[in-house]
Amino acid sequence: MTTLGDSFHVYDTTLRDGAQREGISYSVTDKLAVARLLDGFGVGFIEGGWPGAMPKDTEFFARAAAGELTLKNARLVAFGSTRKPGVRVQDDKQVRALVESQAPVVTLVAKSDRRHVELALRTDVAENFAMVRDTVKFLVDEGRRVFLDAEHFFDGFAFDPDTALRTLESAVEGGADVVVLCDTNGGQLPLGLAETVADVIARTGFRVGIHCQDDTSCAVANTIAAVQAGATHVQCTANGYGERAGNADLFAVVGNLVTKLGLDVLPHDSLAESTRVSHAVAEIANIAPDTHQAYVGASAFAHKAGLHASAIKVDPELYNHIDPGAVGNDMRVLVTEMAGRASLELKGREFGIDLARRPEALTNAVRKVKELEAGGWSFEAADASLELLLKNEVSELDTPPFRLESYRVVLDHAVDGAIVSEATVKVHVAGERVIATAEGNGPVHALDAALRKALLPHLSWLDGVHLSDYKVRILTDQHGTDAVTRVLVESTDGEREWTTVGVHGNIVEASWLALCDALVHKATRVRP
Incomplete structure (x- = not known):
């Protein structure tokens, strides 16, 4: 230059x-x-x-x-x-x-x-x-x-x-x-x-x-x-x-x-700070970063089509115009209904799961992802749920930290207009059957509170895990109260964030599935 x-x-x-x-x-x-x-x-x-x-x-x-x-x-x-x-x-x-x-x-x-x-x-x-x-x-x-x-x-x-x-x-x-x-x-x-x-x-x-x-x-x-x-x-x-x-x-x-153009217009190595500085300025401006912004957007080097993933597996430069690291960004492979074997194999590699040597597990995972995506699930924004799915296919998933027996959520609408949700969960954790009840400002909040109340005495790490975002989408293939609901839950432990997904005709059940995945994913990262 x-x-x-x-x-x-x-x-x-x-x-x-x-x-x-x-x-x-x-x-x-x-x-x-x-x-x-x-x-x-x-x-x-x-x-x-x-x-x-x-x-x-x-x-x-x-x-x-x-x-x-x-x-x-x-x-x-x-x-x-x-x-x-x-x-x-x-x-x-x-x-x-x-x-x-x-x-x-x-x-x-x-x-x-x-x-x-x-x-x-x-x-x-x-x-x-x-x-x-x-x-x-x-x-x-x-x-x-x-x-x-x-x-x-x-x-x-x-x-x-x-x-x-x-x-x-x-x-x-x-x-x-x-x-x-x-x-x-x-x-x-x-x-x-x-x-x-x-x-x-x-x-x-x-x-x-x-x-x-x-x-x-x-x-x-x-x-x-x-x-x-x-x-x-x-x-x-x-x-x-x-x-x-x-x-x-x-x-x-x-x-x-x-x-x-090969013009060295910045100090040495400064270009690699592009993504960090872009997002920091956006934070100060109180504007969400543009995920599709050239060079620095989260999707700038994200590949969705299976054809792309096949080529990337051979050589990442085949479908990236530059090395993403040059601007401080990362390449991502998105797993959707368009995904093929190469996409899942690359995604597994990100998670430390070797699917290349387990062709039967890879085949089953591809089939399951396509079936779930056809039913409304979306894994491109829910890496944590996808990681659990892949680990389950290769039998690398540890015993879940808890097992649900049942849950119940009721809504109390008082005469004065106050609305209170109450949830009761029955779970098995650490060899015990635990029943817990909690209130919340909505059915999902109450369910989350009851689950935490039941598990916290047995899972000390749970106190550091918090829900940081909750998104609901009504899928458009069906209409009205019969529509399928997709819920994305973003969780954090203060050091990292992860996103899980749940899909069901009932919004509470969809939320429950996403909440459970969030805790199970965290459990896989907790050192004994």
């Missing part, structure tokens, strides 16, 4: 442009935490926000300057606009706020579409050029490195190329290091965008960057196309967060740059 240093910029705007996504509202503490993650990941520039325009952003830069943010790889960037029309740059309060932020780098946004200059700014293009030149020069004289975001550049270039190019020239005349061509409306497609980028570079010789919105689902492709056309500065957001459909996804962009 080529080591690029400052000759190529990975510029992150998660904290400013990414924060415009609907549903995201970072606190200042959140912003500091995200900045540390991005710096650790190795981006070159972190845009912290718009000081002077947003109170939280002003506080963010103040706390960063006070020592709460120490960056090892990145330089902090303040974002803002050029001076207002007819106002001296030294008198513009927002320009002064950019200096007061103490950020070493400033990115200025400027109109580059003649229509926006005349209709939105209500000034003429000559004044707009002066606004750009004056503000850039003022900040450079203040010791700041300056980038220019040429807003609406591609639309403006198509409408009036002279105005768009002269906007860039004004910034460079003022001392800007990079002029960033922005697809602000997100309407560009890769081939046309690349032609424009190449044309701009050929005409000007300027250092060009790219900023793409994702309104055509082409933000990542457009960004890569711009790099191939000569851009050496890419602006992205973690997980593609941003206004409307979002921005170019940082992890997909750098994944492509490193693994496809």
